[in-house]
Amino acid sequence: MAKVLMKGNEAIAEAAIRSGCRHYFGYPITPQTEIAAYMAKRMPKIGGTFLQAESEISAINMVYGVSSAGCRVMTSSSSPGVSLKQEGISYLAGCDLPALIVNVQRGGPGLGGIQPSQSDYFQATKGGGHGDYRLIVLAPASVQEMADLTAKAFDLADKYRMPAMLLADGTIGQMMEPVELPEDMRTTVYEKPWAVTGTENKREHNIVNSLYLVPEQLEKKNIERYEKYKTVEKNEVMYEEYMTDDADVCVVAFGIAARVSKNAITAARAKGIKAGLIRPITLWPFPKDVIARTAEHVKGFVSVELSMGQMIEDIRLAEGCKKPVTLCSRVGGMIPSPEEVLKAIEDMEGGAF
Amino acid sequence: MAVVFSKPKALTDAPLHYCPGCTHGIIHRLVAEAIDDLGILGRTVGVAPVGCAVMAYDYFSCDMVEAAHGRAPAVATGLKRAMPDRIIFTYQGDGDLASIGMAETVHAATRNENITVIFVNNAIYGMTGGQMAPTSLPGQVTQTSPYGRDVKTVGYPIKVCELLSALDAPYYIERVAVNNVKHVMAAKKAIKRAFENQVEGRGFSLIEVVSSCPTNWGMTPQKALDWVESDMIPYYPLGVYRDKSKEAE
Amino acid sequence: MAYIQVLIAGFGGQGVLFAGKVLAHKGLEEEKQISWLPSYGPEMRGGTANCSVIISDTPVGSPIVSEPDILIVMNLPSFDKYENAVKAGGCAFVDSTLIERKAERTDISVHYIPATKMARDLGIPTLANMIMIGKVIRETGVVAMDGLRDALSKTVSAKHQDLLEANLKAIEAGYEYKD
Structure with missing residues (x-):
């Protein structure tokens, strides 16, 4: 199969189509407009839906409608737009509906900026909308992963009947x-007997709903959902380990921050410092176990993030406060340089933190 | 013995929770009769709102989706785009459709989305206990307009049919009432027509039903129906506001 | 093992991003590891634009080029901004029609190409970027001239395939230019 050059955003769109997604709803926002542009071109030619919604709120509710009908569906946006979608994401979670939400992050809070950021980590992994729920959160670090994890996200969303988020960044x-x-990126076809496709007068009516006025019922629903989340945590953790075997300093970074960190690790190794990287690919479920294992033999961890320090909290929880964890970060659309990461690695190695 | 009257198939056996004298029951029945008459029950999907009719998903026997507040037209858009051969309707109140969901309403209309919207206007938020609605009349006393709706500070009621008929796209818009038998018969015809339009693929149809809320208006059911006639209908004139089948002739 | 980092900068509208794409597509044809990263946002037209291209035998780490081996600059602000970033021993390519000053660095090799004037004289005024690329190929061999037509046809959008010959002509002109 021939390799082609593609933008990350376009790779998401094409992979979605090849994963059987035929419905896309969005609203323009930088830096993810290529996804909508790609869908606008392709969807009409393959009998799919591209619709520019009147707002992010409408877009996510159109997604909710299509998902209720049992079809693969997605929306994409960037940070401020994803904030608007949170209402609908909570409803998707509350109705156990699969869908893909792509967040190509930019700097925040507020209108923020348009340059890359990872400061929606909390929003993506800790809830974002109201109520007890989780999203499967996947963090691509290359254009290839933009495509592969799009397919993976659709699969996991269908498998577990829950929304999944691709948490990328502007870079x-x-x-x-x-x-x-691959021509066909679908893995499994999932039966969806719960979908509201019309009863055809042959079965009881299906209801897609998140309202439970009886507290006992709502509690039961929540507990059941968290049992499902436990299964996801058990089965679906994904991460990459890079030179961690003999590492004294372990960098933890995802997405673009992991790319920069690899340069820094190469530079550190050239200087004789044994540095390695754990790159979470699923941010939820978070790769806790590998971090706990690694904590046994490293001097400490460096969390490299494009935020004021969000994932670092999960690293500390995972390693159980046994080892020091420092933050190396740039924010507002800035990206740490390999030199800055190298400095953080050296500081950790030398005990100067 | 011949059966001369029975419950429509499009309604379940669940007992309605609505207050005594509330006209939601009548409107549910009219919607169900239209679905039965057109023989579309097996391929209809309804979208319930947030508000008094939130539990419409238990009452209609077709497949149902419960939407977030105001989002029913967006949800219906998703359903219709995914299943163009299914009949999709929304059932929404005034707060849902004309306040928090105004953007969804206007844009579904201007896309001439091939869906049927049943809009129940009773000039008040019922479920939450009687707050001022976007359609509360000038001077109307509610929990959040205790001195009467002051148009100088909170503006005038929104006339949804008039507003939407300023758009080029929507296919059919009519305002009806259910405060007397004659009006109920006209409402039944309008609602059926709104579903027929969708079956024929003609586009967006909205039927506004001027309704009553005896509980939150603080009136007896009869008094409430009288108030619909004396105060609501003069402000919200009944009639067809858009009918593209006429324009085509 | 080659790991070549290229930074191309100029005004929006000069075809800076496109020039980077040509290198990226050619690199891919040569089965190299590639990344191409544009600046993005309101500078698309008129402001400053730049793009990072990495052409490598090993997997690409960070796609952000902060210390280029090869710098291509098409306006003065870009030269002022990036001259000091070039790696010692690296090279800079300067459009001397638009940039009058000479380099201050002495530890890099600098090539001055009157690309904008040449493009105008050749009747292809929008293709100064390709003239620069021709010269870069000549001096650095970052990619080969051989097979450039294929790479170029993949870079040029379907509706602009008629401009393929003009682009090739510009690249050849740059390739032949002796500074």
Whole structure:
């Protein structure tokens, strides 16, 4: 299969189509407009839906409608727009509906900026909308992963009947890399007997609903949902380990921050410092176990993030406060340089933190 | 013995929770009769709102989706785009459709989305206990307009049919009432027509039903129906506001 | 093992991003590891634009080029901004029609190409970027001239395939230019 050069955002769109998604709803916002533009071109030609909604809120509710009908569906946006979608995401979670939400993050809070950021980590992994729920959160670090994890997200969302989020950033969205796309990226076809496709007068009516006025019922629903989340945590953790075997300093970073960190680790190794990287690919479920294991033999961890320090809280929880964890970060659309990460690695190695 | 009257198939056996004298029951029945008459029950999907009619998903026997407050037209858009051969209707109140969901309403209308919208206007938020609605009349006393709706500070009621008929796209818009038998018969015809339009693929149809809320208006059911006639209908004139089948002739 | 980092900068509208794409597509044809990263946002037209291209035999780490081996600049602000970023021993390519000053660095090799004037004289005024690319290929061999047509045809959008010959002509002109 020939590799082609594609932008990260375009790779998401094409992979979604090849994963059987035929319905896309969105609203323009930088830096993810290529996804909508791609869908606008392709969907009409393959009998799918591209609709520019009147707002992010409408877009996510159109997604809710299509998902209720049992079809694969997605929306994409960037940070401020994803905030608007939170209402609908909570409803999707509350109705156990699968869907893909793509967040190509930009700097915040508020209108923020348009340059890359990872400061929606809390929003993506800790809730975002109201109520007790989780999203499957996947963090691509290359254009190839933009495609592969899009397919994976659709699969996991259907498998567990829950919304999944692809948490990318402006850099990975905008950059071009060679990518290989299989013709058909669907894995399993999931039966959806719960979908509201019309009773055909042959069965009781299906109801897609998140309202439970009887507290006992709502409690039961929540507990059941969390049992499902436990299964996800058990089965679906994904991460990459890079030179961690003999590492004295372990960097933890995802997405673009992990790319920069690899340069820093190469530089550190050249200087004789044994540095390694754990790159979470699923941010929820978070790769707790590998971090706990690694804590046994490293001097400490460096969390490299494009935020004021969000994932660092999960690293500390995972390693059980046994080892020091420092933060190396730039925010507001800035990206840490390999030199800055190297400095943080050296500080950890030398005990100067 | 011949059966001369029975419950429509499109309604379940669940007992309605609505207050005594509330006209939601009548409107549910009219919607169900239209679905039965057109023989579309097996391929209809309804979207319930947030508000008094939130539990409409238990009352209609077709497949149902419960939408977030105001979002029913967006949800219906998703359903219709995914299943163009299914009949999709929304059932919404005035707060849902004309306040928090105004953007969804206007844009579904201007896309001429091939769906049927049943809009129940009783000039008040019922479920939450009687707050001022976007359609509360000038001077109307509610929990959040205790001195009467003051148009100088909170503006005038929104006339949804008039507003939407300023758009080029929507196919059919009519305002009806259910405060007397004659009006109920006219409402039944309008609602059926709104579903027929969708079956024929003609586009967006909205039927506004001027309704009553004896509980939150603080009136007896009869008094409330009288108030619909004396105060509501003069402000919200009944009639067809848009009928593209006429324009085509 | 080659790991070549290229930074191309100029005004929006000069085809800076496109020039980067040509290198990226050619690199891909040569089965190299590639990344191409544009600046994005309101500078698309008229402001400053830049793009990072990495062409490598090993997997690409960070796609952000902060210390280029090869710098291509097409306006003065970009030269002022990035001259000091070039790696010692690296090279800079300067459009001397638009940038009058000479380099201050002495530890890099600098090539001055009157690309904007050449493009105008050739009747292809929008293709100064391709003239620069021709010269870069000549001096650095970052990609080969051989097979450039294929890479170019993949870079040029379907509706602009008629501009393929003009682009090739510009690249050849840059390739032949002796500074």
